[in-house]
Amino acid sequence: MAGHIQDRWYKTVTGPDGKAVKLKTDRYGSRSRYRARYIGPDGTEKSKSFPDKQKRLAEQWLAHIEADMSRGQYIDPRVARTTFRQYADRWVATQGADPNTQASMESQLRLHAYPYLGTRPLGSFQPEHIREWVRLLQENGVRGSYARTIYSNVRAALSAAVDDGHLPRNPYAARSVRAPAIDTRRLAPWSRERVFAVRSAMPERYQAMVDLGAGCGLRQGEILGLAVDAIDFQSMTLHVVQQLKLSRSKPVFAPPKGGKLRDVPLPGPISDALRAHTERFPPVEITLPWKVADGPPVTRRLVFFGPRGGHVWRTSLNEEAWKPALAAAGVIPTPERGQPYPESRENGMHALRHFYASVLLDAGESIKAVAEYLGHSDPGLTLRVYAHLMPSSQERTRAALASVFLPAQPDP
Numbered sequence: 001m002a003g004h005i006q007d008r009w010y011k012t013v014t015g016p017d018g019k020a021v022k023l024k025t026d027r028y029g030s031r032s033r034y035r036a037r038y039i040g041p042d043g044t045e046k047s048k049s050f051p052d053k054q055k056r057l058a059e060q061w062l063a064h065i066e067a068d069m070s071r072g073q074y075i076d077p078r079v080a081r082t083t084f085r086q087y088a089d090r091w092v093a094t095q096g097a098d099p100n101t102q103a104s105m106e107s108q109l110r111l112h113a114y115p116y117l118g119t120r121p122l123g124s125f126q127p128e129h130i131r132e133w134v135r136l137l138q139e140n141g142v143r144g145s146y147a148r149t150i151y152s153n154v155r156a157a158l159s160a161a162v163d164d165g166h167l168p169r170n171p172y173a174a175r176s177v178r179a180p181a182i183d184t185r186r187l188a189p190w191s192r193e194r195v196f197a198v199r200s201a202m203p204e205r206y207q208a209m210v211d212l213g214a215g216c217g218l219r220q221g222e223i224l225g226l227a228v229d230a231i232d233f234q235s236m237t238l239h240v241v242q243q244l245k246l247s248r249s250k251p252v253f254a255p256p257k258g259g260k261l262r263d264v265p266l267p268g269p270i271s272d273a274l275r276a277h278t279e280r281f282p283p284v285e286i287t288l289p290w291k292v293a294d295g296p297p298v299t300r301r302l303v304f305f306g307p308r309g310g311h312v313w314r315t316s317l318n319e320e321a322w323k324p325a326l327a328a329a330g331v332i333p334t335p336e337r338g339q340p341y342p343e344s345r346e347n348g349m350h351a352l353r354h355f356y357a358s359v360l361l362d363a364g365e366s367i368k369a370v371a372e373y374l375g376h377s378d379p380g381l382t383l384r385v386y387a388h389l390m391p392s393s394q395e396r397t398r399a400a401l402a403s404v405f406l407p408a409q410p411d412p
């Protein structure tokens with residue numbers, strides 16, 4: 001036995017005749033009668049109380065403690081009572097050196113995990129709790145890759161809790177626990193006509209953004225953060241070295257996604273469009289913190305800026321320029337007066353990157369080169385997303401085999 005059972009209703013004393021006698025204590029008839037006590041691996045005493053007539057349960061509990069210790073699966077009951085939120089808040093603070101990544105994880109957990117799992121003690125987690133949480137996420141409209149990211153963060157936090165001795169086994173390890181489904185629909189790239197229709201419907205000061213997205217594959221943040229010195233008109237190259245993003249709701253300059261700097265070929269028509277744009281709207285100096293809201297200030301001469309001379313806010317751009325252009329081009333319906341434009345995630349500015357990739361692949365460019373120009377860290381990701389856009393080899397296969405199996409023609 002890992003410890004012993006204390007009966008707090010009786011105490012044993014030695015009687016006048018030298019024999020042991022049981023006497024009632026001051027606690028008799030009140031509170032829990034039995035207290036199971038043992039010494040934990042850390043050298044401190046642990047205990048748990050049981051009511052009258054449950055001595056057998058106390059003995060079984062101690063037996064389980066002893067078995068867990070022998071198997072190396074012992075969990076301190078006080079540690080197991082730590083809630084998921086208490087542990088996850090500490091865990092997030094240790095995840096990498098990028099404060100923006102930490103802020104994103106904190107936001108995802110706060111909005112989508114803590115309301116369901118935050119108050120649950122770590123030691124009580126079972127696979128059913130994860131299954132139910134995933135179901136609630138889907139019912140509340142949290143789906144696709146975003147839901148998968150949240151799911152992965154919670155899984156990583158619970159894995160760390162296992163490593164730190166807060167629970168014996170990660171509930172994610174159960175076969176019955178499945179990650180949120182991701183829509184496997186093949187993306188349909190925009191047509192050339194749609195790209196130019198949206199461009200012509202954009203305000204003049206933002207039209208060159210469409211050229212950079214569709215003609216160079218830049219992300220929206222990279223377009224908004226493009227500085228004039230990143231454009232090399234002589235070598236016809238675009239140096240993608242920074243983006244404009246939000247850090248805890250404040251605008252900052254930061255490296256491109258994943259820290260992956262890259263050089264992108266600058267096509268002649270896009271070069272001409274940028275020259276015309278910078279002549280019509282001379283670049284202005286914008287000073288913002290670097291990487292994080294309290295980072296050191298840096299100044300860049302941005303190609304794109306708002307009507308009042310400041311940097312372009314992503315939300316304002318989307319609501320006041322991009323969505324009206326989509327409606328004008330017939331991509332999304334025009335709302336009634338006073339109503340907002342409908343959501344259409346598949347037709348965000350990211351659609352321009354899909355168009356860019358589809359043009360390169362249709363022209364026979366390699367997946368490796370497309371991945372490099374898009375700034376993907378893994379060409380495998382590019383292949384998974386765009387493989388169906390690659391030119392079909394079926395016709396080449398038919399022709400090659402037909403030439404082999406055709407009957408030989410006699411020499412003239």
